[in-house]
Amino acid sequence: MEENEYIQFVLDSQKNILLLTDGHHLKMANRAMLDFFGHTTFEDFVKAHNCICDMFVQEEGYLSKEINGKLWIQALIHDENTPNLAKIKDLKGRTHIFQIDVNEKEQDGNLYSITFTDITDIEAYKKVLKDKIKKIKEKQQILIQNSKMASMGEMIANIAHQWRQPLNSLSALHTVLMMDYEESGTLTVDQITEFKEESCCYIHQMSNTIDDFRNFFSPNKEKESFVISEAIRESVKFVKDSYRDSKIELIDQTQTHETSITSYRNELMQVIMILLNNSRDAIVCKKVLNPQVIINLTEEENNITITVQDNGGGIDENIIDKVFEPYFTTKFQSDGTGVGLYMSKMIIEDSMGGKLILDNFEDGVLASIVLES
Ligand SMILES: Nc1ncnc2c1ncn2[C@@H]1O[C@H](COP(=O)(O)OP(=O)(O)OP(=O)(O)O)[C@@H](O)[C@H]1O
Numbered sequence: 001m002e003e004n005e006y007i008q009f010v011l012d013s014q015k016n017i018l019l020l021t022d023g024h025h026l027k028m029a030n031r032a033m034l035d036f037f038g039h040t041t042f043e044d045f046v047k048a049h050n051c052i053c054d055m056f057v058q059e060e061g062y063l064s065k066e067i068n069g070k071l072w073i074q075a076l077i078h079d080e081n082t083p084n085l086a087k088i089k090d091l092k093g094r095t096h097i098f099q100i101d102v103n104e105k106e107q108d109g110n111l112y113s114i115t116f117t118d119i120t121d122i123e124a125y126k127k128v129l130k131d132k133i134k135k136i137k138e139k140q141q142i143l144i145q146n147s148k149m150a151s152m153g154e155m156i157a158n159i160a161h162q163w164r165q166p167l168n169s170l171s172a173l174h175t176v177l178m179m180d181y182e183e184s185g186t187l188t189v190d191q192i193t194e195f196k197e198e199s200c201c202y203i204h205q206m207s208n209t210i211d212d213f214r215n216f217f218s219p220n221k222e223k224e225s226f227v228i229s230e231a232i233r234e235s236v237k238f239v240k241d242s243y244r245d246s247k248i249e250l251i252d253q254t255q256t257h258e259t260s261i262t263s264y265r266n267e268l269m270q271v272i273m274i275l276l277n278n279s280r281d282a283i284v285c286k287k288v289l290n291p292q293v294i295i296n297l298t299e300e301e302n303n304i305t306i307t308v309q310d311n312g313g314g315i316d317e318n319i320i321d322k323v324f325e326p327y328f329t330t331k332f333q334s335d336g337t338g339v340g341l342y343m344s345k346m347i348i349e350d351s352m353g354g355k356l357i358l359d360n361f362e363d364g365v366l367a368s369i370v371l372e373s
Pocket residue numbers: 274278279282310312313314315323324328329330331335336337338339340341342365
């Protein structure tokens with residue numbers, strides 16, 4: 001066998017398209033290339049085409065015959081931004097995607113061996129996977145939003161609760177003012193000023209409640225920097241009335257911390273509320289004596305840990321592995337849907353890159369949110 005025949009034999013035994021060129025003219029190609037374009041001999045191919053690059057499909061993001069005034073081989077060797085993927089149609093007109101690798105023979109500088117690896121299937125699979133991930137993300141977003149809606153009823157009750165006191169006070173102020181007026185047929189500047197100042201204070205309080213509520217229901221698109229203890233204080237605001245009604249002591253030990261984080265504020269608030277609601281439900285269900293829930297915050301090296309600890313009797317060891325599954329609940333249908341912890345885990349671990357862990361601890365549950373600082 002002649003040397004060229006050996007080389008041809010090696011080239012032909014490869015599944016990828018392989019060719020040798022001086023940059024302008026094809027010197028050799030393997031069987032895979034001839035089969036791909038439907039030619040029987042190398043000579044046939046060279047007669048029909050000057051260059052394999054004539055068959056590149058022109059498309060943004062893919063290699064073309066010329067890029068920025070350079071021939072494709074030169075562009076591939078010298079410009080690292082040149083796309084190394086090319087689209088080429090086979091003899092049946094089907095488009096394939098190839099990854100291209102060029103090797104230059106050092107001394108001559110005008111001999112190149114080029115490999116075309118068919119990655120059509122991999123690219124198609126990547127696209128399917130990308131679409132699937134996108135769909136899952138969309139579904140998760142809908143779930144998060146739905147769960148917020150589900151807790152809306154509870155929140156509206158909270159607002160009503162929080163409005164009652166300033167509303168009563170406003171009404172009392174108004175009555176006093178009217179009585180003063182009816183008594184003397186006139187009002188002094190002092191009386192009017194006093195009414196104005198006090199009523200403004202109550203109106204402000206009511207308006208704040210509405211703002212808290214509105215902020216919470218607008219989904220966070222962007223991460224923002226916020227003080228964690230302030231977000232916790234906001235979350236506590238939303239549940240404090242139901243805690244008071246159930247006579248549960250809620251101790252927030254985070255308020256001395258000024259640590260901030262860049263993350264999704266509303267989502268973190270939502271998780272804290274979910275945990276606080278779960279603790280309250282457990283305590284109410286078990287009719288615990290001296291019910292207590294403690295929120296804490298600790299910092300070490302790169303981690304911030306927020307804990308919610310209750311004395312509600314804990315979770316049965318038989319089911320503790322299941323509590324993060326969607327729709328797993330031990331509550332009556334009307335009281336629980338079983339998405340709270342599932343969603344919380346998604347928010348903390350998928351969106352925020354942290355960890356959410358639930359453990360039985362002492363006479364209740366210790367929920368820990370671990371976030372990177
Ligand atoms: N602090 C806790 N103490 C005891 N059991 C808990 C606690 N937190 C969660 N659980 C258990 O985990 C289950 C799942 O909680 P999850 O928050 O996911 O759903 P849920 O509270 O039942 O319903 P919802 O979707 O309304 O939150 C609860 O039904 C309960 O059995």
